[in-house]
Each structure stands twice: as structure tokens, then as C-alpha cells.
Amino acid sequence: METLPTILVIDDEPRSVEALERILEEEFDVFTATTVSQARQILEREWVQVVLCDQRMPEMSGVEFLAQVREEWPEVIRMIISGYADSGDIIDSINESGIYQYISKPWHPEDLLLKLRNAVDMFNLQRQNEQLAIELRVKPSTLARAIEDKRRVLQSRFADVQGIVRSADSCLNAVCEKIRTVAPYDVNVLITGESGTGKELCARALHYNSLRRDHPFVVENCGAIPDDLLESELFGHKRGAFTGAVEDRVGLLERANGGTIFLDEIGEISPAFQVKLLRVLQEGEIRPVGSSTRRKIDVRVIAATNRNLEEEVRAGRFRQDLYYRIATFTIEMPPLREHPQDIPLLADHILAEAMEQLGKQVKGFTDEAPSCLQAYHWPGNVRELQNEIKRMLVLGRDDWLGAELISPHVLRATPEEAASDMALLTSMQGTLKERIECLEAMILKETLIRHRWNKTRAAQELGLSRVGLRSKLERYGLQKVEQLDAVTEQTPRKEAGEP
Structure with missing residues (x-):
């Protein structure tokens, strides 16, 4: 009981x-x-x-x-x-x-x-x-070994920037070369790029390929909290310094002593806090909130932003002296749409992590799915791709994740002709009839992919007869769709790795 x-x-x-x-x-x-x-x-x-x-x-x-x-x-x-x-x-x-x-x-x-x-x-x-x-008192050696094992795993993952998944001809190769070049030198680095491009991954690669790799790597999102809380988070505070400060707290800058601190979204901090951060970088000292004592710190700063800080400096919204302090070396992370050849590799890597996280196993993607993912422009970059693949894994009922599981708005960008179709649709050129036909063709493609190229089900959804659908496919020159339809109706789906 x-x-x-x-x-x-x-x-x-x-x-x-x-x-x-x-x-x-x-x-x-x-x-x-x-x-x-x-x-x-x-x-x-x-x-x-x-x-x-x-x-x-x-x-x-x-x-x-x-x-x-x-x-x-x-x-x-x-x-x-x-x-x-x-x-x-x-x-x-x-x-x-x-x-x-x-x-x-x-x-x-x-x-x-x-x-x-x-x-x-x-x-x-x-x-x-x-x-x-x-347990901490009885087994300190066991805990020390466990921490060391985890550190070795992280170091091996980012050794020679292998943790950044990319293809042989990826534009990320130039980024990785910059990381190899600057990582051993104790200089501050600014990482720029759109949200979701992997700026934190780049920062981790810099840390674990540096001489500070055996010391802490600490992350703070500067855009997520207001100035007063950010000051307490970074610098620490003394008990009674403000309402709710019931005990002394060590700041993240002090916790990162000897190692690296990653300040994400640094372009979001206010001008007032920029002054405080600049003083810390210049003097190498911090003063906890409510304390009169300064403490020496030895920290490498890696900052990231999705803003153009040079324009922010010219507009007077970001201090020039702080910009030069954090941007000794600059690395730009390209958006995913500029290296679509990496998407199949990224998709496999993300799927493996998602299967472990969600506790659901599949064999992989069908041959068609990666090409559909490649055709989309991914405004949310790798983060959006991660969400899409997790969604596919949750929805999937077979051993293989097919293109029919992809979100409709992603499928509408496939196949490769979709980019030119969308340009025609949104441009000022072309008659109304031409634009409507372009949109109709995109809807036909998305519907057929979602129904695994089954013309009967696609025609039923679209309110067309099978003959009417075939006529439209011929009209828009969608011969690839017809050929693939014939193949999939006669042969089983090819599994990854099969000839």
C-alpha cells in the first residue's frame, strides 16, 4: 500500500x-x-x-x-x-x-x-x-568522469567542424574554413545571418576548436529578456539588490570564466545596456548588481545577430565602439535557400535526431521526398526544416516518409519549375488567364504529390474526372507526373539504398 x-x-x-x-x-x-x-x-x-x-x-x-x-x-x-x-x-x-x-x-x-x-x-x-x-560527496570521481565523457563527446562532434552537416560543394565549406582559421585565436567573433541558419552551431564549433574547449561554453539570448534582468543574468547580483533577490547569484560571465560566452541576438540590447557591456569588454571586469566590488574575468565573447549592425551603427541604434569590440572577426551564415544541395543530408541528420527525441523509428525518406524539400525556399531556414521533418515523422504511418506527408505550402513549391511559376504569378507580366493557369498547374502538382500520384484520388479531391485530369496534365506539360504515376502504379516504392 x-x-x-x-x-x-x-x-x-x-x-x-x-x-x-x-x-x-x-x-x-x-x-x-x-x-x-x-x-x-x-x-x-x-x-x-x-x-x-x-x-x-x-x-x-x-x-x-x-x-x-x-x-x-x-x-x-x-x-x-x-x-x-x-x-x-x-x-x-x-x-x-x-x-x-x-x-x-x-x-x-x-x-x-x-x-x-x-x-x-x-x-x-x-x-x-x-x-x-x-551522492556528490560519495562519488566525486564518478561524476568527474561522467562530465569528462560528455565533454569528449562534444569535442569529437565539433572536431574539425564536422558537426556542421554539409555536402561536398556546399557554400558552408567556406564558413567552416573561416571557423578553422579563427577558432585557435583568442579574438571576439560576430556571427551574422537570418534566424534559424545555425549561428549557435557555428559558435559551438568555434569554442570546441579553440584553446578554451576544456572550459565552459555559456549561452544567453539577449533579445529574450529586459535590460534589468539581463544585467542580473550576465553580471550576477547580491542578495537584496532588488525585489526577489533572496540570495547571491553568480552571473553567466563569471560562470564562463576561462571559456566562451555566446551572446545571441546582441543587436536587440538597448543603448543603455550597450554602455555597460562595452565597459565589461574593455576592462575585463564585472560588478554584480548591488555590489561595490569588481571581479576579474577571462572570457571570449562570440556574438550573433540577424540584423545588419553596420547599418544599425550608421542609424545610431548601436554603438560603434561596441561593434568594433565584438566584431574583430565576422562570419556570415548563409540562408538555407542558398545551399539547397545540403537539404538531403540535413534532412537525414534531423530525422535521426527526431527519431531519438520522439521515440519513433522509420527507415528514412522515399526518393521523392528530398527533392520536394529542396524545391522550397525555407524562409525559416534550418529551424523550419526541423519542424517540417518532425511533423512528417509524427504523421507517418509507413516505414518510409513520403512526399505526401510534406505540408501543402511546401509542396506547392515543387517540382523545380515552381520557382519560375511563382515569379510569373506574382510579377506584373502575363495576362490574367496565364496567371490563373500557372496557379492551377501548381495546385495540380501539390495535390498529385500528396496523393502519391494516384490520379483517381487527386481527381476526386479536385472535382475532376480522371479524363479531365489527364487532359490538364497534358495541357500544362506535366509529363513527368504521368510517367512517375505509371511507374508507381506498376512497381513497389524503392527503398533507400536499393538499386
Whole structure:
């Protein structure tokens, strides 16, 4: 049988004790006491997880008793319940006895149960934390070996920039050559490019091919949080520096000491914070928020942005001196549409990762699917391709992922003629009839691919007869579609690697 969490209820009024016991007994193993001495006896013989104590009692106040509990049974979660919502009592409770929750009377049963469930969760988390601390003390060598093994895996993945998937004739080869050139030198690097082009991957390759590879690699997205929180994240803060700063915190720049920090979306930071960051880069020192002491740091900065920082400098939105500090060397990541020859390799790599992540296995893509993916322009770059392949994997019911699983808006860009078709459609040239025929041809292509070239199903969806569909295919010169249709109707689908 599952053991219920143990709650100790202390109140000098028997009726209050009985009411609480009735509410709690279905979810908790409840012990009750009407005096402090009774409560102490229960704590000495039972494994109590949460104490729910009334504030006003004859022998001593709840705050005074819970302060004693804190000294003798520090792991017990302490809660006060009282009908006297005096602010002084609340402050005393928090400061003197370290209570977890102050509950005012009259209480609502569901609200009380929720708070007690949370208290039990807190107790369990404390126990797990203690066990982990013991493991850390007992097995430091084991943990050190595990960390070293993970570091070696990362280093091997990015050794000689092999972690950047590309084909033999890819434009990424020039990017990788730049990474090899600059990585060993301790200079700051600015990586530019559209969102989703792999700027963080480039930054990791720079770090793991540098002399700092045995030290931390820390990432911060500067565009995701406001200035005040970003300052605390990067520089750290002292306890009490601002509301919510309940303890000292080491900043990311200090955590990255000896290693590399990657500042993504650096073009989004405000002019005021640019001044603070510039001072850190110039002096090699940080001052945590709320502290008067400066600390020396040794960090290589790799920054990234999807903006044109030179134009931002000319427009006065980005400091020129900061730009020159972070852009000692610049690497531009090309958009995916400029190296479509990499898409089949990228698709296989992404699919392997997606299968491991989602716990679903397939044999791969059909021969047709990669060519359809190559024809699309991918405005979201590799990140959009990742989402598309995950979608295909989720939807797939066969061993092979076919083109029919690709999103309609991607399929409309296939086959290769689609680019010129779209140019005609959107240009000011051509009559209305020509543009409508272009759009009709694109819809026919997308529908046939989605239905695996089955003309019967495609004709039904489009409201055409099979003869009418064949006539339109001949009219638009879609001979490849007809030939492929004949092949797929007569032969089974070819698996990857088969002759």
C-alpha cells in the first residue's frame, strides 16, 4: 500500500482540530494535538512531514513553537494557520520560524488542500536534494568522469567542424574554413545571418576548436529578456539588490570564466545596456548588481545577430565602439535557400535526431521526398526544416516518409519549375488567364504529390474526372507526373539504398 504523507495539526480548540482532520484525512495521515507538549511527543515518535500550527495558543505562540521545531526538526515543513491576520505576526513567522505558508481563517478546503500538497512536494524535493548532495560527496570521481565523457563527446562532434552537416560543394565549406582559421585565436567573433541558419552551431564549433574547449561554453539570448534582468543574468547580483533577490547569484560571465560566452541576438540590447557591456569588454571586469566590488574575468565573447549592425551603427541604434569590440572577426551564415544541395543530408541528420527525441523509428525518406524539400525556399531556414521533418515523422504511418506527408505550402513549391511559376504569378507580366493557369498547374502538382500520384484520388479531391485530369496534365506539360504515376502504379516504392 502507498504510504500517505504525514501531517501534524496543532490547535487549542478541539472543534478546529476536528474540522481540519475531517478535511485532510482522505489525502494525509493526520495526527492532532491541542497542546505544545502533545505536539512534541508526536514529533519525537512519528516521521512528520508538515506541521500545521495555530498562531494563538495558551502555552506559547505558533511562531515560538515553530521556531523550536526549526531547531530540532529542520526538515519538517512549517505552516501557520490563524484568524488574526496581523502583519507583524506574518513577518515574525517568516523571519523567526521560517514558515513555508501563512494561512488565514476562515480557510477554504480546496485552497488548504492545495497548499498542503505543495508543502509535501517541497518536503520531497528537500529529501531528493539531500540525497544528491550525499551522492556528490560519495562519488566525486564518478561524476568527474561522467562530465569528462560528455565533454569528449562534444569535442569529437565539433572536431574539425564536422558537426556542421554539409555536402561536398556546399557554400558552408567556406564558413567552416573561416571557423578553422579563427577558432585557435583568442579574438571576439560576430556571427551574422537570418534566424534559424545555425549561428549557435557555428559558435559551438568555434569554442570546441579553440584553446578554451576544456572550459565552459555559456549561452544567453539577449533579445529574450529586459535590460534589468539581463544585467542580473550576465553580471550576477547580491542578495537584496532588488525585489526577489533572496540570495547571491553568480552571473553567466563569471560562470564562463576561462571559456566562451555566446551572446545571441546582441543587436536587440538597448543603448543603455550597450554602455555597460562595452565597459565589461574593455576592462575585463564585472560588478554584480548591488555590489561595490569588481571581479576579474577571462572570457571570449562570440556574438550573433540577424540584423545588419553596420547599418544599425550608421542609424545610431548601436554603438560603434561596441561593434568594433565584438566584431574583430565576422562570419556570415548563409540562408538555407542558398545551399539547397545540403537539404538531403540535413534532412537525414534531423530525422535521426527526431527519431531519438520522439521515440519513433522509420527507415528514412522515399526518393521523392528530398527533392520536394529542396524545391522550397525555407524562409525559416534550418529551424523550419526541423519542424517540417518532425511533423512528417509524427504523421507517418509507413516505414518510409513520403512526399505526401510534406505540408501543402511546401509542396506547392515543387517540382523545380515552381520557382519560375511563382515569379510569373506574382510579377506584373502575363495576362490574367496565364496567371490563373500557372496557379492551377501548381495546385495540380501539390495535390498529385500528396496523393502519391494516384490520379483517381487527386481527381476526386479536385472535382475532376480522371479524363479531365489527364487532359490538364497534358495541357500544362506535366509529363513527368504521368510517367512517375505509371511507374508507381506498376512497381513497389524503392527503398533507400536499393538499386
